[in-house]
Amino acid sequence: MLNARNVIAAVIALVVLSLGSGLWMLFSSTPGDDGWGADSMGVRAGGFRGVHDTLLALGVPVERQTIPRVTSADRDATLVLWAPLDAIVQAEPAYIAQLAEWVKSGGRLTVTLQGDDKSLFADARASAVKNPKDMLTELGLPEVFFLKTNVEPAGNVVDLVDTAASRPWRKLAKRWLTAASTKARYVPVKLLGSCREWPGIKSVCLPEGDAWSITYENPRPVGRITFTDVKGEEQTLAAIFPVGTGQVAVMAAPAIASNWLLGEADNSVVSSHLMTLGQSRVIFDEFYHGLTIRGNVLWLLTQPGYAALALAVFAVVGVWVWRSAVFLGPPREDRPVSRRSIGEYLDAMSRFLLRGRGSSNFVLAEFRSGALWSMADAAGLPPELDDVDRIAAAVARRDPRRAARLETAVKEADAVIATSGANEATILAALRKVNDCLSN
Structure with a gap:
């Protein structure tokens, strides 16, 4: 029988089931598995799932690390901080200091230019930082800097969306990228120092209008990848610096490993060499992409304050539902209002x-x-x-x-x-x- 009591009970049950299923799906999934982020599982144009799968296809073991932790057992691996979010770097600089000690004792680290935080309150978080940290300085490279200039690299400019019409996923790039960012530049590069041992690299494909390079004083890099800008001056795209007994590879253009540019020019080869650095396995750091292990939310019920609040909410909701469904005695008749015209x-x-x-x-x-x-x-x-x-x-x-x-x-x-x-x-x-x- 359809009455007010049954309708209220059905609505409450539907709300509880919806919230329960939503929380279960939220907390049971691995962070980043939805593929929407700019991380190693991201399948959108700005994600790095392509280079992750490329390394696996080359037989390189790949791990994803959501807990900021490195040990001496990871000396055979290269830790990759590819496009870490600057907001998280500013909020959690202690892990960077730990990485610096790990590198000095023989570790290998690859780090790139920080990515932009495009979340809702990014500007508010940035303004709240009183003493901003420089990631390269924290890693023991205080005289190495990322430099953005208005001078573009020398090379041919193409529109990947128009020239790659036969690739269906590139048509969708217009949904994720601005019209200007679909243009890319094929830039010839030169390998110097230890990078000469990397075969098959002649050019890279860089986003148009996003000219970044690396400047440095000390230490001198053991290997470099350089390009020539339109003024004929040599610029450094990537470099490998010695830090203690370890090495830090610094890359100024993390977009070369993104899904929409990985297949262009020799981007996949450059990305693979920078991420491995001759080591046997690769560890992608996802902590600085905003991903971390989520604890069991029910653990909060063991804390007195949260438990009291939860019990109070359940008690109030229970009394309200019970009172809405049960009438205490016969209803009182409305007293007629005595009023003259x-x-x-x-x-x-x-x-x-x-x-x-x-x-x-x-x-x-x-x-x-x-x-x-x-x-x-x-x-x-x-x-x-x-x-x-x-x-x-x-x-x-x-x-x-x-x-x-x-x-x-x-x-x-x-x-x-x-x-x-x-x-x-x-x-x-x-x-x-x-x-x-x-x-x-």
Whole structure:
């Protein structure tokens, strides 16, 4: 039977099931598995799932690390911080300091230019940072900097969305990238130092309008990848710096490993070499992409404050649902409201006023005052004005005859009011004349 109680119970059950299933899906999934982020599982244009799978296809073991932790057992691996979010770097710089010690003791680290935080409160978080940290300085490279210039690299510019129409996923890039960012530049590169051992690298494909390079003083890099800008000057795209007994590879253009550029030029080869650095396995750091292990939310119920709040909420909701569904006793009948109509009120008041001596004169005086109040208000004068001459003059501007009737009626009413023994017929006639002034 469909009644209020059953409807309320069904709605409450549906809400509880929806919330429960949503929380279960949220907390049971591995962070980043949805593929929407700019991390190693991201399948959108700005994600890095392509290079992750490329390394696996090359036989390189790949791990994803969501807990900021490195140990001596990871010396055979290269830890990759590819496009870490600057907001998280500023909020959690302690892990960077730990990585610096790990590198000095023989670890290999690859780090790139930080990615932009595009979340809702990114500007507020950035303004809250009082002493911003430089990631390269924290890693022991205080004289190495990322430099953005207005001078573009030398090379051919193409629009990947237009020239790669046969690739369906590139058509979708317009949904994720601005019109300008679909343009890319094929840039010839030169390998120097230890990077000469990397075969098959002649050019890279970089986003148009995003010219970044690396400048440094000390230490001197053991290997570099350089390009020439349109002014003919040599710029450093990537470099490998010695730090202690370890190495730090610094890359100025993390976009070369993104899904939309990985297959262009020799980007996949450059990305693979920078991420492995000759080591046997690769560890992608996802902590600085905003991914971390989520604890069991039910653990909060073991804390007195959260447990008390949860019990209070459940108790209030339970009492409200029970009270909405159960009627405590028979319903009380609504007590009828005793109220007279306006006509009955006027009739009673008129009878009351006519009982006293001189009541007719009182009624005439009140009627006269009310008529003058109405006429003054209609003429744009203060309603409390009781000057007959001023009211008549204002009315005469629009209706001289009506003004004359008003003056005559008020004079007769004043004369009747001043006469103590006026009969009912005279008073009634004066009332009618004043009433006639109210109508046009």
